[in-house]
Amino acid sequence: MTMTAPIILVGAGQASASCAAKLRALGYDGALTIIGDEPAAPYQRPPLSKKYVSGELARERLFIRPLSWYAEQRIELRLGTRVVKLDAAGHRVTLADGTNLSFSRLLLATGSTPRRLPAEIGGNLANVFTIRNLADADTIAPALIPGANLLVIGGGYIGLEAAAVAAQKGLDVTVIEMADRILQRVAAAPTADFFRTLHQSHGVTIREATGLAELVGKDGRLSSARLKDGTILPADLAIVGIGILPNDDLAQAAGIAVESGILVDGKCRTSVPDIFAAGDCANFTWRGQRTRLESVQNAIDQGEHAAACLLGEAPDYDPVPWFWSDQYEVKLQIAGLNRGYDSTVLRPGKRPLSQSIWYFRGDTLIAIDAMNDALAYALGKKMLESGKPVAKAAIADPASDLKALAS
Amino acid sequence: MPKVTWVLGDGREISANVAVGHNLMEAAVANNVPDVIGECGGCLSCATCHVYVDPAWAAKTGKPAEMENDMLEITTAERRELSRLSCQILATEELDGLILHVPHN
Numbered sequence: 001m002t003m004t005a006p007i008i009l010v011g012a013g014q015a016s017a018s019c020a021a022k023l024r025a026l027g028y029d030g031a032l033t034i035i036g037d038e039p040a041a042p043y044q045r046p047p048l049s050k051k052y053v054s055g056e057l058a059r060e061r062l063f064i065r066p067l068s069w070y071a072e073q074r075i076e077l078r079l080g081t082r083v084v085k086l087d088a089a090g091h092r093v094t095l096a097d098g099t100n101l102s103f104s105r106l107l108l109a110t111g112s113t114p115r116r117l118p119a120e121i122g123g124n125l126a127n128v129f130t131i132r133n134l135a136d137a138d139t140i141a142p143a144l145i146p147g148a149n150l151l152v153i154g155g156g157y158i159g160l161e162a163a164a165v166a167a168q169k170g171l172d173v174t175v176i177e178m179a180d181r182i183l184q185r186v187a188a189a190p191t192a193d194f195f196r197t198l199h200q201s202h203g204v205t206i207r208e209a210t211g212l213a214e215l216v217g218k219d220g221r222l223s224s225a226r227l228k229d230g231t232i233l234p235a236d237l238a239i240v241g242i243g244i245l246p247n248d249d250l251a252q253a254a255g256i257a258v259e260s261g262i263l264v265d266g267k268c269r270t271s272v273p274d275i276f277a278a279g280d281c282a283n284f285t286w287r288g289q290r291t292r293l294e295s296v297q298n299a300i301d302q303g304e305h306a307a308a309c310l311l312g313e314a315p316d317y318d319p320v321p322w323f324w325s326d327q328y329e330v331k332l333q334i335a336g337l338n339r340g341y342d343s344t345v346l347r348p349g350k351r352p353l354s355q356s357i358w359y360f361r362g363d364t365l366i367a368i369d370a371m372n373d374a375l376a377y378a379l380g381k382k383m384l385e386s387g388k389p390v391a392k393a394a395i396a397d398p399a400s401d402l403k404a405l406a407s
Numbered sequence: 408m409p410k411v412t413w414v415l416g417d418g419r420e421i422s423a424n425v426a427v428g429h430n431l432m433e434a435a436v437a438n439n440v441p442d443v444i445g446e447c448g449g450c451l452s453c454a455t456c457h458v459y460v461d462p463a464w465a466a467k468t469g470k471p472a473e474m475e476n477d478m479l480e481i482t483t484a485e486r487r488e489l490s491r492l493s494c495q496i497l498a499t500e501e502l503d504g505l506i507l508h509v510p511h512n
Contacts, residue, residue: 025441044448061429066437300446324452331474333452351473374451374477382481403480 005031006076007310008093008103010083010250012036014044014296015109015279017064018303019310024073026311032075033101035093037082040134041067046296048137049161050326054169055141062134086254088272105274105310108262109303110247112280112294117153117240122215127222127237131158132244140239146170148236151225153212155182157325159241160195164327166239167202174205174233176225181208185243188344190357191369195327198353202328244294246281259283261292266316268306276309278302284317289339297322320384329353333377336367336384345396349373356380358395365390379406409503413440413458416511425498431507432456432494442509449494451475457482460489460496461506468496468505484510 007023007030009016016034023032034042043062051057070077078095085094092102114130117123129140140162144150150166152159155177167173175182183192196206211228215238225233246261257263257271261283268276268284279299283292293302301319308314323334330353341359349355349372356376359367368380379402383390386406394400408424413435415421425434435443435456444455451474460468468491471479475495479486493507 046448046450061433064436069437069439072439296448297446322452324447324450326450331451372474374474375480377452378454378478378480 005091005102005104006033007031007105007107008101009034009107009109010086010093011107011109011111011247011279011281012038012040012042012077012079013109013111013279014042014064014299015111015303015306016107017042018300019107019109019278019307020073020075021065022304022307023310024075026307028307028311030104032073033078033103034070034075035078035081035083035095035101037080038133038135039080041065041070041077041079043134044296045132046324048134049131049158050165052134053131053137053141053144053162054165059134083250086250086275088254088256088275091274103274105276107268107306107310108251108256108270108275108277108281109279109299109306110250110281112244112246114240114244115242117212117215117242120214121212122217122222123240125215125217125222126220128215128240129237130240131162140237143237144169144171145236147172149234150174151176151233151235151238152241153238154241154243155179155184155206155208156186156241156243157183157323159239160199160327161325162239162241163199163204164202167199167204168328173203174207175199176207176210176212176227178211179208182206186338187369188338188341188357188359190344190346190355191332191371194355194371195330195332198328198330244280246283246292248281251275251277251281260290263290266318267309267314268302268317269309276306278306286318286337291337293319293321293337295321295323320381322381330372331374333370333374334367335370335377335381336365338367338369341366343392345392347376347395348398349376358392360392363389363392365395375402379403382406409498409500409505411498411502411505411507413438413443414461414506414508415441416509427498427500429498430494431458431496431498431505432492434498435493435509440509442511443493445494451478451492451495454478454480454482454492456493457484457510458491458493459487459508459510460491461508462489464502464505465489467501471495482510 262277338359354372370377
């Protein structure tokens with residue numbers, strides 16, 4: 001069968017960029033189109049809430065590939081336009097301007113969207129931000145004025161990264177977290193304790209078990225926040241980091257099965273032939289459970305995996321997830337997924353502000369949070385990859401040799 | 408702008424002028440050097456920009472710092488004496504002519 005219609009990648013983020021590069025590397029020589037709703041070519045999102053918003057990293061250094069690369073690789077970029085309709089049976093997409101494009105196979109790499117606060121409680125006021133896109137970071141950066149009051153809503157990684165950048169710029173920062181502690185959804189108490197102390201040492205106020213009643217505006221612009229306990233906090237700007245939602249509307253409207261993301265199998269296949277999904281928007285089965293990974297690692301690895309799947313046979317996707325976060329002088333590196341852990345072991349590090357938290361389910365190591373301890377991260381990741389059993393007591397003993405344990 | 412040459416596993420060479428201050432992982436990606444991947448964007452969380460510095464240049468590139476040294480534990484290709492993560496080498500005028508050998512990452 002000859003296929004003249006292009007492979008279309010919907011979404012111009014990391015997953016599509018990785019998929020496109022891999023398609024070419026695997027020898028796919030046919031037409032290839034990336035469609036993205038943002039005006040920018042694929043760029044790295046992680047620095048947005050870190051070195052980009054702080055002004056340390058120039059815009060041109062965010063881009064995953066130079067524009068010339070797409071031309072050399074004969075990859076058509078259609079940017080600043082959105083796919084409004086996917087006709088799965090007809091193998092056709094319709095863009096916002098009415099253009100119809102046929103495809104042979106299609107990848108949905110539509111990413112995710114930050115949850116916003118409802119308008120009824122002030123979510124639409126000016127100076128209430130979320131961080132996802134280059135445009136978001138460009139809007140926030142000039143508002144990070146020394147002395148201004150920043151309210152961070154949500155004590156997850158994005159919120160804490162933003163808090164760190166702002167505190168270092170001299171803003172007066174308060175983080176409120178509805179749950180009993182920060183990082184409740186993503187990390188164990190010792191990791192949360194570490195970051196709480198770190199932020200407090202930089203002058204950030206952390207208020208846990210604290211709900212927001214409403215954001216209050218003046219002339220449409222944020223002026224203060226009223227907490228559920230009645231406290232009024234002055235606020236010049238707010239950054240909302242309360243999770244993200246997979247962009248699965250287009251798939252759903254096309255009759256593709258979705259449930260907290262676009263359902264795919266280990267080969268990135270959706271419920272509809274010739275349509276695949278990868279990255280933040282894809283919900284796949286990992287270690288027996290439905291999983292969405294909101295990370296660069298997943299965007300890259302699943303994007304590349306999808307390339308092999310788009311071209312034919314591939315094994316099931318089976319990643320070892322990893323993540324990172326930079327806050328002040330601390331680099332947090334995470335390997336594995338701590339879902340379902342029942343105990344943790346703390347291993348002190350060899351430097352200041354250095355330690356690692358090892359997550360176990362029963363006697364099985366499932367994840368590591370390493371703070372300023374790249375060796376613990378690297379060797380822990382090696383252990384997760386090899387599946388070699390590791391004793392809790394050995395990890396807890398700071399004198400034990402991780403290298404020996406990992407090999 | 409200093410000129411950097413990447414020597415690939417098959418002997419092929421790619422050369423490029425790199426802006427001073429840019430790291431050599433981003434320079435490699437920008438110049439389509441295969442096998443220098445840079446998954447983490449240069450923040451010392453992967454080891455996919457692993458290279459071997461040409462022995463003639465070892466003194467000028469220097470040795471890995473502590474975090475980098477630790478991350479070199481998980482390179483895909485074997486770690487050698489002159490292994491570096493290229494995201495941690497910044498282009499300087501002094502490195503004009505630098506040669507890096509690229510393993511299969």
